[in-house]
Amino acid sequence: MGRSTPFYVCQSCGAQSRQFFGRCPGCGSWNSLVEQSNPAADGRRRRTTPSPTADGAASRARRSEPIQTVGERPLLRLATGFPELDRVLGGGLVPGSLVLVGGDPGIGKSTLLLQSARALADVCSVLYVSAEESAQQVKLRWRRLGTEQAAEGEGVSDQAGLQLLAETDLELVLQELEALRPAVAIIDSIQALHDAELSSAPGSVSQVRDCAAALQRLAKRQDTALLLVGHVTKEGMLAGPKVLEHLVDAVLTFEGDRFASHRLLRAVKNRFGPTHELGVFEMRDRGLVEVTNPSELFLGGEGPCAGTATIVACEGTRPLLVDLQALVSTTSYASPRRTATGIGINRLHQILAVLEKHLGLPLSRFDCYLAVAGGLDVEEPAADLGVAAAVVASYRDLTLPAGTVLVGELGLGGQIRSVGQLELRLQEAARLGFTRAVVPRGSGLAPVAAALGLELLEAGGVAEALVLALGVDPASDL
Numbered sequence: 001m002g003r004s005t006p007f008y009v010c011q012s013c014g015a016q017s018r019q020f021f022g023r024c025p026g027c028g029s030w031n032s033l034v035e036q037s038n039p040a041a042d043g044r045r046r047r048t049t050p051s052p053t054a055d056g057a058a059s060r061a062r063r064s065e066p067i068q069t070v071g072e073r074p075l076l077r078l079a080t081g082f083p084e085l086d087r088v089l090g091g092g093l094v095p096g097s098l099v100l101v102g103g104d105p106g107i108g109k110s111t112l113l114l115q116s117a118r119a120l121a122d123v124c125s126v127l128y129v130s131a132e133e134s135a136q137q138v139k140l141r142w143r144r145l146g147t148e149q150a151a152e153g154e155g156v157s158d159q160a161g162l163q164l165l166a167e168t169d170l171e172l173v174l175q176e177l178e179a180l181r182p183a184v185a186i187i188d189s190i191q192a193l194h195d196a197e198l199s200s201a202p203g204s205v206s207q208v209r210d211c212a213a214a215l216q217r218l219a220k221r222q223d224t225a226l227l228l229v230g231h232v233t234k235e236g237m238l239a240g241p242k243v244l245e246h247l248v249d250a251v252l253t254f255e256g257d258r259f260a261s262h263r264l265l266r267a268v269k270n271r272f273g274p275t276h277e278l279g280v281f282e283m284r285d286r287g288l289v290e291v292t293n294p295s296e297l298f299l300g301g302e303g304p305c306a307g308t309a310t311i312v313a314c315e316g317t318r319p320l321l322v323d324l325q326a327l328v329s330t331t332s333y334a335s336p337r338r339t340a341t342g343i344g345i346n347r348l349h350q351i352l353a354v355l356e357k358h359l360g361l362p363l364s365r366f367d368c369y370l371a372v373a374g375g376l377d378v379e380e381p382a383a384d385l386g387v388a389a390a391v392v393a394s395y396r397d398l399t400l401p402a403g404t405v406l407v408g409e410l411g412l413g414g415q416i417r418s419v420g421q422l423e424l425r426l427q428e429a430a431r432l433g434f435t436r437a438v439v440p441r442g443s444g445l446a447p448v449a450a451a452l453g454l455e456l457l458e459a460g461g462v463a464e465a466l467v468l469a470l471g472v473d474p475a476s477d478l
């Protein structure tokens with residue numbers, strides 16, 4: 001591609017083309033191609049090809065070595081001050097790693113990272129680069145967040161290890177990183193950084209990719225752990241090119257309900273630990289506070305009532321007790337209304353179809369509303385049996401006996417399928433005072449349940465499970 005040839009870059013997938021298209025040939029997005037006038041800028045600057053001499057060939061040959069002789073370094077991890085964040089990271093922040101933290105506007109990304117910076121600054125040097133807010137704004141937040149720790153008697157150190165830089169120019173940020181060589185650097189946000197060598201606007205694909213790559217090269221070289229804040233698009237995806245997610249070592253998403261104060265932190269990618277771990281926080285006026293017993297957050301608390309069932313969802317290695325509520329009422333529409341909050345609507349349709357077919361319940365004449373308490377999204381199929389129980393209980397106006405939890409996936413044939421980490425789920429249920437658990441047949445956990453003081457009710461099919469859970473046959477008297 002010649003230097004003066006214009007070319008076009010898709011702002012959603014990063015695909016390049018010489019021709020303008022209204023719709024990106026790569027990802028199919030409309031109006032996402034933007035003209036780029038400086039095509040080879042990053043390639044030109046960064047490419048270093050060794051000369052193809054005999055000497056070069058010999059030195060290239062020496063670059064690889066047998067895996068047995070590769071030196072090992074113990075994987076150090078820095079504590080971020082939030083054990084919840086450490087767990088999502090796989091045990092702490094790894095020096096030299098690159099972590100992308102994404103989330104909706106105003107969800108608390110800056111708060112989370114500034115609070116972590118406070119804690120990290122007590123043990124190592126931290127550079128906080130604020131590309132979106134002025135140094136004054138960050139200072140004000142830093143003060144507000146600090147008073148909580150002071151109030152709790154933790155004492156506030158002089159924080160000499162925390163340096164603040166309000167800058168958007170990539171070159172200046174790189175210079176500062178090189179000069180300070182901090183153990184941790186926080187970039188808030190990667191979309192607001194700007195490489196003056198590229199003509200495109202800040203936040204565009206080439207800018208984000210270029211800035212992240214330049215920061216990564218420097219961070220790996222000097223073993224600085226980098227935390228990048230990333231914006232999300234209105235569809236909830238991380239903004240910027242997908243290559244950014246491939247480039248970094250871990251991608252964390254910070255989510256929350258606009259109407260609730262709790263915030264959930266998940267790892268969607270992690271090269272240094274498991275994914276799908278969940279960290280739970282609560283946003284208070286003095287900053288984020290960890291929720292150490294999240295099950296209490298997602299249990300309704302109003303006690304057993306008609307149409308409510310409790311399930312044990314598992315987020316990573318963390319079991320969570322969650323209340324499901326269903327409302328089934330005669331429809332006044334030609335086609336009944338079905339809404340689901342916190343559970344996929346297709347999953348609800350499938351469970352309703354199974355109940356109609358295998359229990360003979362005429363649910364197609366009823367509206368059905370389903371909600372997960374506390375604004376949690378429950379994606380795993382282990383919630384199926386709980387959904388079925390809540391729906392049937394609401395339909396028959398029944399209350400499940402107090403202290404009952406349900407765990408099991410519902411097959412289309414009405415069978416209850418086994419689920420993973422059942423022992424962990426039973427332990428959490430017992431810990432929170434639950435006494436009965438309806439689970440798939442063949443779990444082999446009867447001795448465990450007995451030791452936990454749980455009555456284990458195993459069922460092979462949905463009808464059997466609901467009889468065991470409700471104590472009456474929901475399909476009778478129809």
Ligand SMILES: Nc1ncnc2c1ncn2[C@@H]1O[C@H](COP(=O)(O)OP(=O)(O)OP(=O)(O)O)[C@@H](O)[C@H]1O
Nearest residue numbers: 103104105106107108109110111112283284285286
């Ligand atoms: N003075 C304050 N008192 C109490 N809570 C505040 C105060 N200022 C901010 N907050 C809380 O912090 C939240 C904003 O946090 P933060 O700025 O960390 O979010 P963010 O994800 O970084 O947002 P952005 O995407 O705009 O950078 C607000 O939604 C509010 O709940």
Ligand SMILES: [Mg+2]
Nearest residue numbers: 109110132188
């Ligand atoms: Mg912010």
